[in-house]
Amino acid sequence: MGGAKGSYGQLLLLFSLFLSRRPQLTISWSESAAAEAEAIAAIPCSGHGRAYLDGILVDGVPTCECNTCYAGADCSQLLPDCPADADSGDPLFLEPYWQQHAASSAVVFSGWHRMSYRTTGDYFISVELEKHIRLLHEAVGNAVTDGRFIVFGSGSTQLLNALVYALSPENASTPASVVATAPYYALYKLQTDLFDRREYEWKGVTSKWVNASVASMGNFIEFVTSPNNPDGRLLQSVLGGSSVIYDHAYYWPHFTAIPAPADEDVMIFTASKVTGHASSRFGWAVIKDEKVYQKATEYMQLNTMGVSRDTQLRVLKLVKVMLAEMRGEGGIFEFGHKTTRERWSKLSKVISSSNRFSLQQLSPLYCTYFKKIIDPSPAYAWLKCEMEGDVDCSAVLREAGIISRAGAVFEASSRYARLSLIKTQDDVDLLLQRMEALVSKEDVASF
Amino acid sequence: MGGAKGSYGQLLLLFSLFLSRRPQLTISWSESAAAEAEAIAAIPCSGHGRAYLDGILVDGVPTCECNTCYAGADCSQLLPDCPADADSGDPLFLEPYWQQHAASSAVVFSGWHRMSYRTTGDYFISVELEKHIRLLHEAVGNAVTDGRFIVFGSGSTQLLNALVYALSPENASTPASVVATAPYYALYKLQTDLFDRREYEWKGVTSKWVNASVASMGNFIEFVTSPNNPDGRLLQSVLGGSSVIYDHAYYWPHFTAIPAPADEDVMIFTASKVTGHASSRFGWAVIKDEKVYQKATEYMQLNTMGVSRDTQLRVLKLVKVMLAEMRGEGGIFEFGHKTTRERWSKLSKVISSSNRFSLQQLSPLYCTYFKKIIDPSPAYAWLKCEMEGDVDCSAVLREAGIISRAGAVFEASSRYARLSLIKTQDDVDLLLQRMEALVSKEDVASF
Ligand SMILES: Cc1ncc(COP(=O)(O)O)c(C=O)c1O
Ligand SMILES: Cc1ncc(COP(=O)(O)O)c(C=O)c1O
Numbered sequence: 001m002g003g004a005k006g007s008y009g010q011l012l013l014l015f016s017l018f019l020s021r022r023p024q025l026t027i028s029w030s031e032s033a034a035a036e037a038e039a040i041a042a043i044p045c046s047g048h049g050r051a052y053l054d055g056i057l058v059d060g061v062p063t064c065e066c067n068t069c070y071a072g073a074d075c076s077q078l079l080p081d082c083p084a085d086a087d088s089g090d091p092l093f094l095e096p097y098w099q100q101h102a103a104s105s106a107v108v109f110s111g112w113h114r115m116s117y118r119t120t121g122d123y124f125i126s127v128e129l130e131k132h133i134r135l136l137h138e139a140v141g142n143a144v145t146d147g148r149f150i151v152f153g154s155g156s157t158q159l160l161n162a163l164v165y166a167l168s169p170e171n172a173s174t175p176a177s178v179v180a181t182a183p184y185y186a187l188y189k190l191q192t193d194l195f196d197r198r199e200y201e202w203k204g205v206t207s208k209w210v211n212a213s214v215a216s217m218g219n220f221i222e223f224v225t226s227p228n229n230p231d232g233r234l235l236q237s238v239l240g241g242s243s244v245i246y247d248h249a250y251y252w253p254h255f256t257a258i259p260a261p262a263d264e265d266v267m268i269f270t271a272s273k274v275t276g277h278a279s280s281r282f283g284w285a286v287i288k289d290e291k292v293y294q295k296a297t298e299y300m301q302l303n304t305m306g307v308s309r310d311t312q313l314r315v316l317k318l319v320k321v322m323l324a325e326m327r328g329e330g331g332i333f334e335f336g337h338k339t340t341r342e343r344w345s346k347l348s349k350v351i352s353s354s355n356r357f358s359l360q361q362l363s364p365l366y367c368t369y370f371k372k373i374i375d376p377s378p379a380y381a382w383l384k385c386e387m388e389g390d391v392d393c394s395a396v397l398r399e400a401g402i403i404s405r406a407g408a409v410f411e412a413s414s415r416y417a418r419l420s421l422i423k424t425q426d427d428v429d430l431l432l433q434r435m436e437a438l439v440s441k442e443d444v445a446s447f
Numbered sequence: 448m449g450g451a452k453g454s455y456g457q458l459l460l461l462f463s464l465f466l467s468r469r470p471q472l473t474i475s476w477s478e479s480a481a482a483e484a485e486a487i488a489a490i491p492c493s494g495h496g497r498a499y500l501d502g503i504l505v506d507g508v509p510t511c512e513c514n515t516c517y518a519g520a521d522c523s524q525l526l527p528d529c530p531a532d533a534d535s536g537d538p539l540f541l542e543p544y545w546q547q548h549a550a551s552s553a554v555v556f557s558g559w560h561r562m563s564y565r566t567t568g569d570y571f572i573s574v575e576l577e578k579h580i581r582l583l584h585e586a587v588g589n590a591v592t593d594g595r596f597i598v599f600g601s602g603s604t605q606l607l608n609a610l611v612y613a614l615s616p617e618n619a620s621t622p623a624s625v626v627a628t629a630p631y632y633a634l635y636k637l638q639t640d641l642f643d644r645r646e647y648e649w650k651g652v653t654s655k656w657v658n659a660s661v662a663s664m665g666n667f668i669e670f671v672t673s674p675n676n677p678d679g680r681l682l683q684s685v686l687g688g689s690s691v692i693y694d695h696a697y698y699w700p701h702f703t704a705i706p707a708p709a710d711e712d713v714m715i716f717t718a719s720k721v722t723g724h725a726s727s728r729f730g731w732a733v734i735k736d737e738k739v740y741q742k743a744t745e746y747m748q749l750n751t752m753g754v755s756r757d758t759q760l761r762v763l764k765l766v767k768v769m770l771a772e773m774r775g776e777g778g779i780f781e782f783g784h785k786t787t788r789e790r791w792s793k794l795s796k797v798i799s800s801s802n803r804f805s806l807q808q809l810s811p812l813y814c815t816y817f818k819k820i821i822d823p824s825p826a827y828a829w830l831k832c833e834m835e836g837d838v839d840c841s842a843v844l845r846e847a848g849i850i851s852r853a854g855a856v857f858e859a860s861s862r863y864a865r866l867s868l869i870k871t872q873d874d875v876d877l878l879l880q881r882m883e884a885l886v887s888k889e890d891v892a893s894f
Pocket of ligand 1: 247269270751
């Protein structure tokens with residue numbers, strides 16, 4: 001303030017402006033943490049990356065973590081010949097949403113925040129978070145939770161096996177058969193094989209068992225993914241038995257029209273695909289039967305003693321923001337659906353002029369959340385290579401500088417490949433660019 | 448500022464004081480989160496409780512969560528006839544430490560902080576956190592980590608089973624036998640039974656197998672807890688086979704002298720017992736063999752896809768504080784050891800005048816961390832009921848208003864009971880009070 005030459009009045013105005021910007025706010029012990037977080041968030045990464053508090057330090061400062069194909073200290077350098085990476089289901093498409101809601105979505109942890117094993121609810125579950133998850137389903141209209149139990153997991157990944165355990169018969173002579181309809185999410189098989197127990201074992205694709213005798217049905221545990229990963233179809237149980245795990249990871253308006261609230265006995269959801277925080281490892285199961293709930297809870301206790309309470313606090317804050325902004329200008333589903341719909345529509349347009357490739361058929365559907373018919377907005381494109389010689393679609397794409405997930409991973413034909421539409425805009429831009437180039441080569445070739 | 452009548456100079460002073468308190472700090476989007484956290488931390492709970500950000504709301508405000516036996520809106524009410532609860536291993540004894548280090552240990556999460564499945568390191572592990580954990584072991588001198596692999600888990604709980612899996616033979620005709628020395632931490636059995644697989648099964652106490660044929664030894668997986676829960680003894684492998692899991696949850700100067708850095712092939716540690724953040728669910732394994740490391744990593748990926756990155760950020764901050772304050776006035780081990788040593792010494796004094804009860808024998812030992820001989824400071828008292836009629840020690844204590852953990856839980860005689868010395872000061876005060884009363888009744892009875 002050395003050079004301050006202003007009048008008393010000016011200074012008074014400045015001071016009261018200063019104070020009025022922070023009504024009733026007193027900040028002491030959290031100040032340096034807040035300043036640190038803001039300083040690091042402000043590190044410039046050219047819009048193609050971001051620095052995080054726990055990033056790798058160079059000269060004591062976290063470095064920019066660049067989007068794929070970008071490099072340099074400030075991520076400003078686009079790497080030539082870098083393949084478009086459309087492999088993973090990393091939900092970065094929602095990152096800009098949270099950047100736009102910075103003030104309402106931040107959380108401050110004190111060093112002594114909730115250190116105990118115990119939390120507010122039973123079985124290591126936050127009462128407030130459980131309540132807000134029920135409110136979220138009600139507000140979105142995508143699942144019935146009244147009179148149901150809720151179990152939290154470290155990602156829905158943990159719950160998938162917890163439910164397989166919970167649905168397994170206790171003293172059966174033969175293990176239960178765990179099945180899913182192809183193309184299916186590969187983790188079901190990998191996880192079931194790893195945890196392969198006396199009580200259950202992986203038995204491949206559901207369709208193989210459709211004509212099995214009715215008597216043996218009780219011993220089947222069927223995974224149903226709806227909307228399906230990879231192809232976005234809304235699926236139902238094929239076997240119609242009593243032990244069905246509905247994986248509703250993508251049953252949110254970001255990715256599909258919501259025809260009606262889901263109402264199955266066992267339903268699994270995940271923060272990864274609704275808030276976009278895959279990093280937090282947070283999922284939940286909505287369960288009708290008390291005994292199944294008890295067994296899933298027991299699994300959670302002995303596997304990890306519940307889910308990180310740090311994560312539960314953070315997810316609570318995120319869900320509160322989603323609820324506060326619901327259906328408004330700043331609504332996350334408005335944002336998410338618009339993003340995925342545009343991405344799908346652009347990719348569809350490119351593929352529509354191709355004879356070599358085709359996409360899964362998805363139709364506009366009435367959505368009870370948006371209260372109108374909406375265009376498709378799937379999380380993934382399920383691309384098929386139509387030409388006789390293109391037996392390995394993923395290899396064809398790789399050749400053209402596109403990393404996809406091969407059909408075989410989903411126990412489907414290798415003529416298929418999955419392209420992720422939920423990663424960063426940079427990833428999708430590069431993907432569209434490469435797909436366009438690939439398709440335009442066709443035109444040339446066919447002349 | 449309505450009534451401000453001061454001169455320009457006074458105001459200028461005030462303003463610059465105001466600014467100088469916050470040098471270089473700019474706070475914008477994190478301000479309301481910081482103010483919220485501080486407002487809630489400031490809710491008065493009489494020193495017998497605390498309010499948390501995610502506490503249960505009453506009239507929109509989180510309520511005080513009171514220590515056991517305290518009640519009322521501000522926890523000021525001591526409940527009469529409330530039993531002293533010395534059951535769990537809730538590490539609340541470190542809560543005051545973090546309250547004293549409020550400014551350095553707080554962390555601010557932005558809404559968009561690290562949303563991706565990926566982190567800085569492989570297998571969902573933060574490079575900075577791994578580095579700081581190695582630094583912590585080096586600074587404390589309690590474990591060799593050079594050239595070892597590190598795997599993170601959601602609590603050491605998750606790692607216990609991950610390591611049983613990793614150490615199991617792959618295609619053996621008979622499952623590996625999982626054993627531990629009694630008295631042992633009950634979770635080993637409960638968890639192994641729940642995950643009971645074709646590859647391994649629980650086989651009870653180690654001592655039963657000491658004389659088994661050497662040939663069968665390869666198929667044993669032995670848990671060794673050192674210091675042991677419940678009795679605090681430093682233990683070694685009994686079978687001496689190659690598949691030993693050293694659970695070093697309590698191998699920190701809080702709880703034991705550190706004679707030398709632990710150097711076993713498989714060692715497990717947990718934040719729960721070193722920082723005291725049981726809630727965060729964070730543990731780590733230090734592993735020598737690459738193949739065992741790979742299998743444990745595979746387990747972590749398919750079970751939960753790694754540990755919450757939120758928790759990894761928070762634990763990083765806590766470890767940084769521990770390192771910065773190491774061996775100084777504000778050192779966590781100085782604080783922790785002093786607390787547990789005093790608690791043990793007070794309880795020992797009470798029990799020393801009793802004929803009815805005895806405690807485990809623990810001797811002063813040279814500690815390489817403190818560089819001197821230190822008195823015992825165990826996490827738990829392992830109480831024995833000596834009188835012929837007192838067959839069920841836990842019931843005897845219960846009668847006297849003390850909740851303990853029964854010896855049978857540890858596969859030990861019911862003449863034993865475990866008393867926790869790591870909970871809140873309120874819990875320990877009440878425990879000491881009740882034990883004193885119980886012991887003084889002896890004197891009366893013997894007259
Ligand atoms: C169908 C499906 N279920 C479950 C998951 C696992 O998600 P998380 O463990 O992050 O909740 C995924 C992730 O891509 C998925 O696609
Ligand atoms: C010996 C021992 N190992 C492991 C654990 C589990 O701790 P956590 O899962 O919180 O890391 C405990 C908890 O009390 C314990 O006493």
